[in-house]
Amino acid sequence: MKMNGARILLESLKREGVDLVFGYPGGTVINIYDELMNVREIRHILPRHEQAGTHAADGYARASGKVGVAIATSGPGATNTITGVATAYMDSIPMVLITGQVPTPLIGNDAFQEVDIIGITRPITKHSFLIRHAKDIPAIVRKAFYIARSGRPGPVVIDFPKDVQISQAEFKWPETIDIRGYKPNLEGHPRQVEKAVQMLLASRKPVMYVGGGVILADAAPELTELARTLQTPVTTTLMGLGAFPESDPLSLRMLGMHGAYAANMAMTHADLILAVGARFDDRVTGKIATFAPHAKIIHIDVDPASIRKNVRVDLPIVGDTKDVLVKMVDEVKRQGDKLKELHANLAGWHEEVSGWQAKHPFSYKQSTTVIKPQYVIQKLRELSQDDAIMATDVGQHQMWTAQFFEFQKPRTLLTSGGLGTMGFGLPAAMGAQAALPGRQVICVCGDGGVQMNIQEMATLVQNRLPVKIVILNNNFLGMVRQWQELFFDKRYSQTCLEQPIDFVMLAEAYGAKGLRAEKPSDVEKVIKEGFAYNGPVIMEFKIAREEKVLPMVPAGASLNEMVLNA
Amino acid sequence: MQHTISVIVENEFGVLARVSGLFSGRGFNIDSLSVAPTMDESLSRITIVTRGDDAILEQITKQLNKLVDVIKVLDFSDDSAIEREMALIKVTAEDESRAEVLRIVDIFRAKIIDVTPKSYTIEATGAPAKINAILDLLRPLGLKELVRTGSVAIGRGAKGWKG
Ligand SMILES: Cc1ncc(C[n+]2csc(CCOP(=O)(O)OP(=O)(O)O)c2C)c(N)n1
C-alpha cells in the first residue's frame, strides 16, 4: 500500500514495538504530527522542552530496557536535544531521536531552521541516518533500532527532511537487515572464560568491579549468582548500583571518588579484579599510576574499545556480559572441591574486608535541629516500596542517594553518571513513570538542578504521572561549593543560590502538591504524606547548608588516599 | 612511531567526516589521508598515516572498527605493505640550475610535466622516503609549490583484499 513518508515512519515505529514517544512539534515535523492522529497505537507525551523530551526517552529506556524514542523539529528543536543525546551516549542508553529537517533541495542553503544535526551530533551518537527517499524509511528505522539496542547500546539520530515526509512510497517492512560494517561480538570465548575461572580459583584477594554494562545487559541475576558461588566481594560503580544487592554481606558498596572506604581499600589491596561491564573511568580509578597496584585484571565488556583504554588488562573477554557470566557460572559450578578450597582460601580476605567495612561505613552526624540530607535518603529507603525507582539529578544529593539508599535491584537507579547532567533527574523520572505506571518513582534533586527542567511539572500534572520529587535544598550549588570549601579556601564564587524560592507554591502553581520539611521531626511526616498523595508532589527539605559528601578521593589522588572527615 | 592504516568504508556521504572526526575528537594524529573508491564501487578505501605508540594504535583501530560504516581496518604497521606516494613539485629552473633539475629528475625516474622559461613542474612517485629525498635535493634550487597525495598502501604477496 502506498502512503506518505510520515506515515511510513509511524508504521515502522509500530513494527519496532514503540508504544510511547516524547516529542515536540514544529514546522518540519508537522506532517508526522498530523499522521500521528491516525495512529492510535503510539502514545505521545509533550514535554515542555526538547532537552527534557530526550531525558524522558532516556529515563524510559533505563527503567524499561526498551529503546526510548524522541522527536524534535529542525533547527532549535534539534539543538535543544543535544544535552539529552550526549547524556544517553555517555551512559550507553538505547535511544532513537527523530529530527525534522528542511526539504532536501534546501539542505545546505542556511534555510530557515536548518542545522546540520547529523554533523553536530556525530561525536555523541552511535550512528545517524539522513533519510533521502521514502522507500528507505522502514530499513533505516529497523537499522536504527538494531544499532541503538545491540552491542554497546547508544543513541541513534534519524534526520528526516520535510519533502520526504510528504512523498509517497510503498510500505514494505524488511524481514531481515544486514549491516556489513556492524557485527557486535556477543559471545564470550569459552577458552577465555575457562582461564578466567582458573584465575579466580587461584586468587586470594579477588574483587568483582561491576559497572552499568551488567544492568544494560540484564545480567544482574547471573552476576549475583557468580559472586555468591565464588564468595567474591563485589563493588559497583555509580552506574552499576542495583546490579548486586547492597544488603548482601559481600557488597562493598560503591567505589571511586565518593565511594566506600572498604571498596577503595579492597581495590587497592586486591590480587585479582574481575571487571564486568565497567570502563575504568577516572572518577573510579583515581590516579591511574597507583590504581590496583597488586592486581591482575580480567575485563569483560561488549565493547572491545573499552578494554585496555585506561588500564592494562591481563585477560580480556569480549562479549555480551550476560553471555559471558552465564558461561562463567556454568564453569564455576563444575569445579567441585576446588570451590571449597577457594572458600577456605578466602577466609583471610573476607576478614580483612569486614575490618574495612566496620571501620568506616558510610556515615554522618545526626542532628536534632537541622535536617541532614543523608537522613532524608535513609527515610526514603525505609518508607518507599521495595522496587521503587530512584532518579537523581547531579550534585551532592546524587552522591548521598548513591551512598545511603542501598540499591537492591537493577534498573532502580536512573542517574547521569558519564556526562553528569544537571536537569536530568526530573524528566528522566517522568520517562520512567510513563514506562512503568504501576511503580513508585522518586526523583531526588538539588535546588539548583531541579530548576533546569522544572517546566516538566506541567507535563507530569497533565499526564497524571505521580512522580515524587524530593528537593534537598541547601541554597547552594552544593557540590561546587564543597570543592570551593576544600580546594579554594571557601571562596564561594557564584555558588550561593541567594534568591529564595517557595517550592511549595511553585508545585501548586503547576497544579501539583507541595510539601516542606524544615526540621528533622518533619521528615517522616512529609515523606509519608507525599507518598500517599495520588499525583505528582514536590517535597522540599531544608537541609544543613554546608554538609559535605564524604568520604572523598580528591581529583588526581590515589584511591586509598581518602579524605574521611574534613 | 608512524603507522599506515587502510580503512575500508561504505562509499557514502558523511563517512569521511566520521573517520576524520574520530581522529580529531580523540586527539589522534593524521599525517596524511587519501581516499578513493575501490574495485567494488560501493566501498571506499581510506589510507591514513598516523603516529602513536602501540596502545594508541590499538585504540585507533578499535575505535575505527566501532564505526558502523567501517567494514575493515588493515593495520600495516610492520613491513607487510608496499607504500607509494605521488608529489607534484614546481621548482625554480633558470640558467645553470635547469640542467641540475633535469639530472635530479632523471636519477629519481621522475617526469617533467610542465615547462616554463623560469620553472619546471615535476611528477615524482615512490615510497614517501624517496619523495623526501628528491625534495631535499630540489629545495636548495628553490621550491615554488609542492603537492603531495599522501601515502597509499597495498599488502605484499598474492593475496588481495577484494573490494
Ligand atoms: C548542566 C550542568 N551545569 C553545571 C554542572 C556543574 N555542577 C555539578 S554539581 C553542581 C551543583 C548542583 O547544585 P544542586 O542542584 O543544588 O545540587 P547539590 O549539589 O546542592 O545537591 C554543578 C553546578 C553540571 N554538572 N551540569
Ligand SMILES: [Mg+2]
Ligand atoms: Mg543545592
